[in-house]
Amino acid sequence: MTRLVLINGAPGSGKSTIAAALAQDNPMTLALDIDAVKHSLGRWEEDPSASGLHARRLSLALASEQLRAGFDLVVGQYLAQTVFIEDLQQLAERHGARFCEFVLDLDAAALADRLAARASTPDRLEHKVNNQLVGPNDASAFVQAIRSLRQSRPPRRLDRCARIAFFDSRGRARLAGSTDRLIYQSFARFS
Numbered sequence: 001m002t003r004l005v006l007i008n009g010a011p012g013s014g015k016s017t018i019a020a021a022l023a024q025d026n027p028m029t030l031a032l033d034i035d036a037v038k039h040s041l042g043r044w045e046e047d048p049s050a051s052g053l054h055a056r057r058l059s060l061a062l063a064s065e066q067l068r069a070g071f072d073l074v075v076g077q078y079l080a081q082t083v084f085i086e087d088l089q090q091l092a093e094r095h096g097a098r099f100c101e102f103v104l105d106l107d108a109a110a111l112a113d114r115l116a117a118r119a120s121t122p123d124r125l126e127h128k129v130n131n132q133l134v135g136p137n138d139a140s141a142f143v144q145a146i147r148s149l150r151q152s153r154p155p156r157r158l159d160r161c162a163r164i165a166f167f168d169s170r171g172r173a174r175l176a177g178s179t180d181r182l183i184y185q186s187f188a189r190f191s
Contacts (some may be wrong), residue, residue, distance in 0.1 A: 008106030010142035015076030067095035112139035
């Protein structure tokens with residue numbers, strides 16, 4: 001069975017890194033970066049809200065084709081509202097794919113440290129752009145937004161909540177203890 005995996009979490013939590021790693025472990029799996037789609041739109045910064053919504057629509061179309069073709073999809077995206085999460089879940093259902101949702105949960109201090117480190121040494125273009133919009137002082141608000149989201153989603157629809165423990169020597173996000181294996185095993189199990 002094809003899978004659509006959503007990895008949700010605050011900026012700097014490791015979503016994109018984990019999504020890319022999961023995609024590399026399985027042939028033809030797409031790690032869909034919605035922010036990269038948004039940043040590819042001409043003059044997106046003139047209206048970031050409209051650009052973000054259009055990027056989501058484009059991403060749903062791309063995701064639909066990926067699932068229609070019978071290939072897995074991993075989306076790493078910060079989503080504080082349920083609307084797009086529900087859009088992704090409905091898309092998976094329309095294509096007979098398994099929807100799996102993970103939330104990466106950091107405390108405010110750890111997230112602030114991650115955002116500060118990313119600001120001082122951005123390694124991707126999107127980080128350079130996002131550093132202008134999000135910084136360490138925003139960590140508490142992101143943590144609260146994720147907490148509120150987790151409370152609003154029925155538990156049966158939230159497969160696992162994981163805490164980022166550290167980043168390895170290559171900068172790859174690693175999850176605490178057995179949770180790392182759980183995400184990878186869950187990804188494999190939902191095939």
